[in-house]
Amino acid sequence: MAVNKVNEDLLRERARYTFNIEELTNFIDGGEEGTRNRREVEDMVIHVKELHDEVPEDYLSHKERYENAVKKGCILIDLLKEHVLRHSSFDAYKPSNMYRVLSMAKEVSPVLLHMGMFVPTIFGQASAEQQEEWLHKALMLEIIGTYAQTELGHGTFLRGLETTATYDPSTEEFVLHSPTLTSYKWWPGGLGQTANHCIVVAQLYSREKCYGVHAFLVQIRDSETHMPLPGIKVGDIGPKLGFQTANNGFLGFDHFRIPRKNMLMRNAQVLKDGRYVKSKSDKLTYGTMMLVRVMIVSDAAYELSRAATIAARYSAVRRQSMPRPGQPEPQILDYVTQQHKVFIAIATSHALRLTGGWLWDAYSSLTHDLDQGNLDQLPELHALACCLKAISSRDSNSLVEQCRMSCGGHGYMSSSNFPTIYGATAATVTYEGEYTVMLLQTARYLMKAWKEALGGIVLTPTVAYMVTYNKAKPAWVNTPEAIIQGFHAVAVGKVKEAADGIEYHQNSGKDYEDAWNAASVMLVKASECYCRAIICETFWKEIQKHSRSMSRNLAVVLQQLSELYLSYWVLERSGDFFQVRTVPLTRTKFEFVSFASPKCHCQMCTGFVAHITSVVVLAVQVSIQNLTLTFCTRKRNEFDIGSC
Numbered sequence: 001m002a003v004n005k006v007n008e009d010l011l012r013e014r015a016r017y018t019f020n021i022e023e024l025t026n027f028i029d030g031g032e033e034g035t036r037n038r039r040e041v042e043d044m045v046i047h048v049k050e051l052h053d054e055v056p057e058d059y060l061s062h063k064e065r066y067e068n069a070v071k072k073g074c075i076l077i078d079l080l081k082e083h084v085l086r087h088s089s090f091d092a093y094k095p096s097n098m099y100r101v102l103s104m105a106k107e108v109s110p111v112l113l114h115m116g117m118f119v120p121t122i123f124g125q126a127s128a129e130q131q132e133e134w135l136h137k138a139l140m141l142e143i144i145g146t147y148a149q150t151e152l153g154h155g156t157f158l159r160g161l162e163t164t165a166t167y168d169p170s171t172e173e174f175v176l177h178s179p180t181l182t183s184y185k186w187w188p189g190g191l192g193q194t195a196n197h198c199i200v201v202a203q204l205y206s207r208e209k210c211y212g213v214h215a216f217l218v219q220i221r222d223s224e225t226h227m228p229l230p231g232i233k234v235g236d237i238g239p240k241l242g243f244q245t246a247n248n249g250f251l252g253f254d255h256f257r258i259p260r261k262n263m264l265m266r267n268a269q270v271l272k273d274g275r276y277v278k279s280k281s282d283k284l285t286y287g288t289m290m291l292v293r294v295m296i297v298s299d300a301a302y303e304l305s306r307a308a309t310i311a312a313r314y315s316a317v318r319r320q321s322m323p324r325p326g327q328p329e330p331q332i333l334d335y336v337t338q339q340h341k342v343f344i345a346i347a348t349s350h351a352l353r354l355t356g357g358w359l360w361d362a363y364s365s366l367t368h369d370l371d372q373g374n375l376d377q378l379p380e381l382h383a384l385a386c387c388l389k390a391i392s393s394r395d396s397n398s399l400v401e402q403c404r405m406s407c408g409g410h411g412y413m414s415s416s417n418f419p420t421i422y423g424a425t426a427a428t429v430t431y432e433g434e435y436t437v438m439l440l441q442t443a444r445y446l447m448k449a450w451k452e453a454l455g456g457i458v459l460t461p462t463v464a465y466m467v468t469y470n471k472a473k474p475a476w477v478n479t480p481e482a483i484i485q486g487f488h489a490v491a492v493g494k495v496k497e498a499a500d501g502i503e504y505h506q507n508s509g510k511d512y513e514d515a516w517n518a519a520s521v522m523l524v525k526a527s528e529c530y531c532r533a534i535i536c537e538t539f540w541k542e543i544q545k546h547s548r549s550m551s552r553n554l555a556v557v558l559q560q561l562s563e564l565y566l567s568y569w570v571l572e573r574s575g576d577f578f579q580v581r582t583v584p585l586t587r588t589k590f591e592f593v594s595f596a597s598p599k600c601h602c603q604m605c606t607g608f609v610a611h612i613t614s615v616v617v618l619a620v621q622v623s624i625q626n627l628t629l630t631f632c633t634r635k636r637n638e639f640d641i642g643s644c
């Protein structure tokens with residue numbers, strides 16, 4: 001029987017890495033225990049033959065694909081439950097753990113929303129009594145839920161949602177109703193055929209007063225027959241760009257009654273007589289969205305690491321063209337254009353993974369504060385979650401497409417897995433807060449921060465530099481930190497530009513809303529630059545922090561990956577660096593120097609190492625006074641790949 005022989009080129013590349021792969025694997029997994037956990041789950045999954053398709057999923061009917069996805073989802077959840085019960089340290093909700101397990105089935109799972117939003121909402125918004133009643137059932141999948149917030153007519157504008165939940169004190173019930181077609185819930189994953197419960201976000205009315213959107217836990221299908229309950233209209237919304245097995249559905253209520261106790265009452269309550277007890281903050285209703293946005297940053301990194309692995313491996317084995325007559329066709333990895341496509345995907349997967357971990361730690365600290373009643377960090381974390389979710393998902397999706405294109409025609413095959421990964425990452429750019437809307441949310445925060453900076457008020461950590469840049473600037477030296485300072489200066493410049501834009505439009509007679517809209521392109525740009533500065537700074541600092549406890553060879557490689565990321569984005573945003581003079585800076589020579597990168601390695605995800613002997617080396621000299629930007633690019637030589 002033919003034994004699958006590993007490609008010679010790949011073997012040669014794999015023999016050339018110069019550092020301990022296991023050490024990097026542990027770094028990516030967050031430590032040796034993380035690697036053990038992951039491998040244990042992967043070993044469980046790889047041996048379950050029902051998880052391997054006899055027939056390509058693309059050749060199945062929609063019904064067969066869905067049934068296949070349900071079967072796999074149940075198997076994976078059982079494996080996850082078994083693993084969680086065996087390893088109490090395995091936090092299913094730590095970024096990517098749960099998502100990664102479910103995504104081992106290739107197609108997105110119809111129970112993704114159950115795990116990704118229904119359970120977290122019970123954790124975050126149900127009272128202790130309600131958790132007592134529902135949490136175990138949800139974790140054991142005795143009930144299967146989804147998160148029904150978006151409606152046909154409204155996704156972004158939550159305050160515009162039309163579904164109503166009107167309290168009836170005579171029966172101590174809420175009456176859920178969909179008054180219009182546009183009020184039908186539209187999109188919730190799993191709603192089509194899978195979920196029998198859901199979190200419904202509706203406008204709460206009591207004693208004829210509207211108290212805004214609140215969350216309710218609603219059973220929509222019979223636990224025995226799985227048929228929709230009377231007063232419920234529910235079904236599948238049909239084919240989409242991707243996510244075909246997410247089972248996205250629609251849901252309409254016809255005066256559907258639920259007990260008072262089904263309003264999630266951790267934050268706000270309605271008493272038996274209909275009196276409304278206000279939450280410490282209306283914003284706490286939005287808590288689940290913040291959690292999912294924080295998780296999306298790590299999930300975006302994970303999906304990109306898969307795509308970068310496929311592209312780099314393919315680039316090692318694909319040979320094409322003959323630059324020198326009579327010579328063997330070179331590996332396409334030797335083309336600098338190919339390196340330019342693939343290396344930034346490798347570096348970005350690491351940048352987003354480390355930034356996602358940093359954001360998760362900040363979120364964990366916030367939830368602890370919220371439990372203590374301290375909401376001080378909520379606005380900054382909301383702004384961070386919004387822009388990082390937007391930029392990470394957009395970068396991931398566009399680099400997945402870049403990786404696909406780098407594989408030529410074979411990248412267009414379903415068997416390449418690029419279409420599935422592209423479909424999943426394209427969804428993240430829109431769901432859980434649409435790209436532009438999220439950046440505008442962050443811009444709200446930046447405009448407030450700028451006003452405080454002008455007043456010399458001490459700012460929260462991620463915007464504190466705005467005060468510095470508005471006063472005398474520190475002398476900049478030519479280090480990677482200089483690039484980070486440069487991004488800070490660019491961010492301040494863009495924030496100032498947007499604030500000035502709003503002021504200009506107001507002075508020309510517009511009210512604030514119209515002035516905001518007229519300046520909104522600049523506001524989006526300011527958020528992008530603020531976010532890019534955070535990713536650059538976090539990537540660099542995390543590498544510096546971890547380098548101290550890792551072997552030198554690995555530290556060098558990771559440092560150069562972060563230098564590649566910084567250099568890449570300076571070039572991508574060189575125009576903004578030119579403009580940086582718009583911020584009142586002292587006359588400081590601002591120099592970047594070439595980052596000699598004799599060797600650079602990286603591993604996109606488990607089992608794969610890219611050994612980059614050097615990267616495109618840039619020397620970027622920027623002088624603020626004369627704003628001359630000179631580049632010199634030193635040619636790089638070989639690229640080779642190793643994997644364990």
Ligand SMILES: CCCCCCC/C=C/C(=O)SCCNC(=O)CCNC(=O)[C@H](O)C(C)(C)COP(=O)(O)OP(=O)(O)OC[C@H]1O[C@@H](n2cnc3c(N)ncnc32)[C@H](O)[C@@H]1OP(=O)(O)O
Pocket residue numbers: 099112113116117147149150155156157158159189283286287289290292295299378379382430431432433434437441444
């Ligand atoms: C592994 C996980 C897989 C999961 C798969 C997920 C599948 C997809 C699921 C979904 O898509 S669920 C639906 C997601 N929907 C959204 O994200 C809706 C996006 N819209 C919003 O977030 C909000 O409506 C808004 C646009 C941010 C706010 O708009 P609005 O104009 O109504 O209010 P504002 O005046 O702008 O804001 C009010 C006030 O509240 C603050 N705030 C808003 N959102 C949050 C939040 N999430 N957390 C904390 N604070 C929030 C906002 O900053 C304003 O505060 P002030 O500036 O006035 O102090």
Ligand SMILES: Cc1cc2nc3c(=O)[nH]c(=O)nc-3n(C[C@H](O)[C@H](O)[C@H](O)COP(=O)(O)OP(=O)(O)OC[C@H]3O[C@@H](n4cnc5c(N)ncnc54)[C@H](O)[C@@H]3O)c2cc1C
Pocket residue numbers: 113146147148149150153154155156157186187188189243248427430431432433434435436437440
């Ligand atoms: C694959 C997928 C899965 C999903 N799963 C779920 C789910 O499980 N549960 C759920 O509740 N929802 C889900 N959603 C819905 C998702 O949350 C919404 O699609 C998203 O919030 C965007 O809302 P919308 O579709 O109404 O677009 P809109 O908000 O109508 O946006 C359309 C355009 O208008 C622009 N726009 C809107 N508001 C503004 C503004 N204030 N300023 C400037 N521009 C603006 C946007 O930038 C965008 O370009 C899912 C969506 C997708 C694609």
